[in-house]
Amino acid sequence: MTAQPFRLPAGGRIRRDEPLSFRFDGIEYQGYRGDTLASALLAAGVRRTARSVKLGRPRGVFTAGSAEPNAIVQIEAPFPEPMLTATTVELYDGLVASGLPGQGRLADEPDPARYDAVHAHCDVLVVGGGPAGLAAAAAAARTGARVILADEQPEPGGSLLDTGELPDWVARTTAELAAAAETRVLSRTTVFGHYDDNHLLAVERRTNHLGAQAPSHLSRERIWRIRARRVVLATGAHERPIAFADNDRPGIMLAAAARAYLHRYAVVAGRRAVVFTTGDSAYDAALDLAAAGVDVAAVADARPRPGAAAERAARAGIEVLAGHAVIGTTGDRQLTGVTVRPLHDGEPTGPAAPIAADLLLVSGGWNPALHLFGQAGGQLRYDPGLGAFLPDGCRQAVRVAGAARGVGELPGCLADGAEAGRRAAQDEGFTAARPLPPPEASAAPEPGAPSVPLWVVPGQDNLDRAFVDLQRDVTVADLARASGAGLRSVEHLKRYTTAGTAHDQGKTSGVLTSGVAARLLGVDPAELGTTTFRPPYTPVAFAALAGRNRGVLHDPVRVTALHDRHLAHGARFENVGQWKRPWYYPRDGEDMAAAVARECRAAREGVAMMDAGTLGKIDVQGPDAGVFLDRLYTNMMSTLRVGMIRYGVMCRADGMVFDDGTVARLAEDRFLLTTTTGNAAAVLDWLEEWSQTEWPELRVHCTSVTDQWATVALVGPRSREVLAAIAPQLAVGAPDFPFMAWRDATVAGIPARVCRISFSGELAYEINVASWYATALWEALHTAGRPLGITPYGTETMHVLRAEKGYPIVGQDTDGTVTPQDLGMGWVVSKKKRDFVGKRSHSRADTSRPDRKQLVALLPPPDVLLPEGTQLIATDRLARPPVPMEGHVTSSYRSAALGRTFALALVRSGRRRIGERLYAPVGGELVPVTVADPVLYDPEGTRRDG
């Protein structure tokens, strides 16, 4: 069945040579290229598109655009997508959709389409391609300014395409814009957010309308991040419904929407129509529909004296019922009749009269679309004549033009737009040699009669069926209940009733809600105002917002120069911030515990190697570098001898540990700092902040060299043999190369800096080479160490080795509330220095109190691995909540060297409680643990210093 009984034989902007097949609610239909799903359904005579979310009432197409509250659909094919409006879905061949009762389903398969973003800059951004927007863009473009015109429709023209006016001017102006060198026209592009400093976000639907034929190499949707010097908002106006009983049946739609279906798609939305209006504009809809063969039974005009437009309609044979209102409708699945009643002085008088109709056009006035203006910080004022809110100043460089600022007539919109565009460009220093000529006038404007705002048709009983927000099923009765409950603010009414909170964000209902509420509260709408406009203007898919930032590009993956080596060794990786670090290197059949135990044994008994290249490295140079570091580290750095290295801790001014690492003195005026992997950037910013803002007199410069150097830690009692084998010129013996010394040397033919540093408690060296030699160094070590069983190890083994020695990791065993003293590292805090950052805080009452949490080791039963983060309590049975907490586990491992599990923990007064028993609630049981000194392995340090 391919009948389109409501399609006119000619006209519209559809491509009749491109018929398209689609399915809706399981039934096959046909439409044309250029249709929306809504226009194709109307052409086919489908009136009911969905049921409402709360009450399950049948609903049909209500608008012809993005304000649609009713015709919510789920796309099923080619790719599932929920909660789209049939009025904005462009028809394509093979489209499968179904009506939604206000809730859709997300796809359970990955979206195969591409999404991306573009940053754009312009002198003038024009939002909206209607008469005002086109004129503004053309006027600005003529100046040579960089202009962007963004419009949500498939082609520019806006309301002119709905009304069929000025087609030649639209075509000519569109062509002129397309030819302008510095102008970009973005169609199918909705500007959905207007942020600070004229930063606007827009979404361009690039290939959605092509369905399965969309080219896969193009992004389906694109987010435009536009930074505009000036913005012209030519966003038009939304027609407003009126609240009366049963104003929600399929077949009831806004008057301008019916006109748009006629002119854009050659579709009549019904056979016999009644028009209900409070102003002039609906008469044009009535006349156009009548001319197209629709039987316009009557125009019910709430105004007692409608004026020239009504006379025009009467001359065309349309019955005008002045001073009448629609008070009810009939029809189950779709509209069958309308009841009208005369009004006198705003009150119903006289008998009600039924009129048979399958189409009711409603026009309650026009709301300027000021959503973006409001988002930009613009102020609104209420215009009682228009019954609408108008722009009233904005701190940003924004102009509002045309219907968006209440200009009613087309010639006025064109002139207003052109002036806004010209002045916006002029403000940026651009003027046109040939200004934009106004379009030829179509006809002399007739004198308009003022519209009269009508929010609720008076004298009705069925206010629980008089809908204000169709998408949320909010009625006048709901608002009455809310105001009766004492709610006075429109923001509270919104949240109480949910009016305006659906995914249409109240485009048709927002101002109506304010108007109805004002009436209920007996105040002026100006007093109530509107609810706050927030982005997005229309719903935006998360996929579009994510753009390219998904999958492997979701966040930068940082790798060291040795990453390929780790892959070759079969490493499992762990994410450490943005870094991918080898976690452990399982051999065939090994689980993690077995691999880590093997790696630990190699480091403790033989020789092992680890990629330490992720540590931050900062080159500090200058005559005052030593003084500078003295002020930032807790210990003394200026006394360090050239050729030597010192461990150091930095605190924030509050005395809490911020970072730790080593400091090597390269020359009198040059130091090389290492930072923790995660803090490299923060430490550099920290150094720069103190250097630039507090101590500019210190002659010192800091340069990041994190990626310059690759670092391999060579660890274990036999590490010296391996180093000696590939660095024959280096004196590797302890007397020549003691612990905490560094030497420049040639290692495996590569210029290297070798540091005798140990984070494992074993004899160890850290070998630094320019990162492009990392692979060569790694291979040389691996080859030289093979006879000794050299074993690559990962971060897990590193953690076990350091924890066995009680070395804390900043950020794991500390959390910004831990002092060096809490870590048992009072030895790293200088008593001699007059000051360093954090020193004064160490004598505050809170940081020096004896019951602070202190780092200790915990010994659970030898085979129990405590989960990190486990809380500790003092009793062997759970007290009534709140249970007194004694501390928590910060690190927990199995130790091959100790032959047991162990943990590090921060425990209240921990060091005084060594030997005490505490309890750890684990999986419903209380596990007894013994508090121990944190250094469990080689407490004398003989292995490291050998």
Added chain:
Amino acid sequence: MVEHVEKHSPLGGFAARLAAATRASGGAVRLAELPFLTQVNVRLDAKGPAADAVRLALGIPLPVAPNTMVRGGGLAALWLGPDEWLVVGPPGTASGLEARLRGAVGGTHAAVTDVSAQRTALLVAGPRSRDLLAHGTSLDLHPRSFGPGRCAQTLLARAQVVLAARDERRPGFWLLVRSSFAGYLAEWLLDAAVEYAEPPS
């Protein structure tokens, strides 16, 4: 003595894919790593004698206008900050360049740091190169605001980069990126370049 040791550039493994993307675009975008460039970071007082000495030693001045680059004698000096520059030269000249700079600044307070392996360089050229980069940088790359001789430190996608506009007639940019971020950025550029592939005919 270093000559026989093999160097690996951060994007060595991407060479074939970058070339393939260039071919697929029909020349609309050209992507290639420029590996192993010499890069020396210089910090000194732009108004002091060391700046003059460096100009004499290099034959080009260290630019004082923010976000500009001066080229000459096979070198480029990029403004990174009011007292910070990156001097870029051909591969394999780091020790010589560092020595020239150290000699020039003499005893004045300055920092000269070899950072050749800190970042790698990418060429992003071709008529659509500006569009390609506009997918990821908020910098306005229009010739009116980022013409030849301009450079900037900024963000491209989620990586910090140094971006420089080539002072040649053909549109194109150099992109300097930290070695550890290079793989991420190359993946990002390759993904963005898909848009500019000529559709299969």
Added chain:
Amino acid sequence: MLLIPCPWCGPRDEAEFGYGGQAHVPYPQDPAALSDREWARYLFFRDNPKGPHAERWCHSAGCRRWFNAVRNTATNEVLAVYRVGEPRPVTG
């Protein structure tokens, strides 16, 4: 996304900057001479005005310079930027 005018690089997206809190809170000359109360005031107490607020920013992803900005906290307008060491300019 604010557009913050770096005194060196000109206007750049907010994403390139790091926030450093209230400006003109100098590190005390001699912290040891301060009472606990005075030290706590330096550490923990900051203004939180609705309106113009002088604050530190760092162009972290750009020239790495710290500078000061007067920002209206109610509107996010950056009213002035100035280099470290310069006095706070008079803003409307």
